[in-house]
Amino acid sequence: MAELDIRKISSFDLPELRPYATMKRPLEHETQGIFVAEGVKVVRRLLESHFAVASVVLPEKWVETFRPLIEARPEPITVYLAEKKFLEGLVGFSMFQGVLAVGKIPPPSSLDEVLRKSPKPRLFAAVDALTNAENLGALVRNCVAFGVQALIVGETSSSPFLRRAVRNSMGTILQLPVLELNLRRGELRESQTFPGKSGTRVTRPAETLAQTLRELHARGVCCIAAHPHTNKKTLSQADFTGDCCLAFGSEGHGVSASVLEACDEAVAIPMPPTVDSLNVGAAAAVFLYEVARQRGKMG
Numbered sequence: 001m002a003e004l005d006i007r008k009i010s011s012f013d014l015p016e017l018r019p020y021a022t023m024k025r026p027l028e029h030e031t032q033g034i035f036v037a038e039g040v041k042v043v044r045r046l047l048e049s050h051f052a053v054a055s056v057v058l059p060e061k062w063v064e065t066f067r068p069l070i071e072a073r074p075e076p077i078t079v080y081l082a083e084k085k086f087l088e089g090l091v092g093f094s095m096f097q098g099v100l101a102v103g104k105i106p107p108p109s110s111l112d113e114v115l116r117k118s119p120k121p122r123l124f125a126a127v128d129a130l131t132n133a134e135n136l137g138a139l140v141r142n143c144v145a146f147g148v149q150a151l152i153v154g155e156t157s158s159s160p161f162l163r164r165a166v167r168n169s170m171g172t173i174l175q176l177p178v179l180e181l182n183l184r185r186g187e188l189r190e191s192q193t194f195p196g197k198s199g200t201r202v203t204r205p206a207e208t209l210a211q212t213l214r215e216l217h218a219r220g221v222c223c224i225a226a227h228p229h230t231n232k233k234t235l236s237q238a239d240f241t242g243d244c245c246l247a248f249g250s251e252g253h254g255v256s257a258s259v260l261e262a263c264d265e266a267v268a269i270p271m272p273p274t275v276d277s278l279n280v281g282a283a284a285a286v287f288l289y290e291v292a293r294q295r296g297k298m299g
């Protein structure tokens with residue numbers, strides 16, 4: 001077994017360390033098809049996943065914890081050593097453990113592939129213009145916890161691979177196939193190679209969420225908008241036993257008119273008149289619990 005390649009650093013000057021120096025510029029990472037994993041649990045999940053890993057940065061005391069995972073990886077990974085305080089100075093914000101890694105977002109696939117790989121009854125989630133990375137991460141975590149088979153990210157939504165989204169998902173984004181309609185980096189990503197990786201990230205950059213939902217409908221998937229302002233159907237009246245895709249709206253505007261129109265129906269979690277709505281992550285958990293309950297998965 002090869003010795004770990006461990007190097008002490010005193011700056012992020014090396015080109016391969018640039019992603020750590022630009023953590024506050026997430027769009028730069030997105031265009032490059034990479035993401036930063038932060039914290040012991042998330043970095044551990046990344047190293048255990050099939051995602052390609054470019055590098056790891058950590059304080060010396062964590063080396064032995066991560067050694068077996070890094071040594072088990074198929075690709076060579078350089079481990080850069082830096083103490084937490086020093087790292088915080090370099091990245092410009094405080095961190096809990098000072099453990100970071102850069103992963104590579106897998107190459108795009110297709111809606112066909114998502115459908116082929118998802119056994120019935122299918123369960124998908126979609127986000128419409130969801131821009132808050134923390135909320136997106138929480139929603140992803142709920143999706144994985146309740147067996148969602150793929151997440152469809154609308155063309156105006158943030159990427160679930162933003163650092164804060166990855167962190168809030170607790171790394172569960174690495175288990176969830178993602179169909180991104182919001183790619184600002186199609187050409188760049190096409191030219192990237194990920195040796196030996198069969199990624200689960202999928203994209204159809206030319207399509208809107210409304211078009212994708214109509215296509216799902218044409219293929220027998222019932223598209224249901226989670227919409228606090230409908231009085232037509234409440235959660236317990238909806239039928240989630242067949243193939244379905246749940247569409248969630250943005251923090252400010254909710255589900256857009258075009259997405260509402262593309263959905264088969266809109267369903268509300270009943271709320272008292274004094275409360276406008278739930279946080280989108282909380283709403284997703286409530287909907288997904290009901291799906292699981294109706295499908296006999298809650299004991």
Ligand SMILES: C[S@@+](CC[C@H](N)C(=O)[O-])C[C@H]1O[C@@H](n2cnc3c(N)ncnc32)[C@H](O)[C@@H]1O
Binds near residue numbers: 269278279
């Ligand atoms: C913070 S809410 C959006 C609030 C927005 N001001 C509105 O008027 O719709 C974000 C998303 O969470 C979901 N959501 C929140 N509360 C809900 C409820 N009571 N019933 C159904 N969906 C809900 C919806 O998908 C909603 O678009």
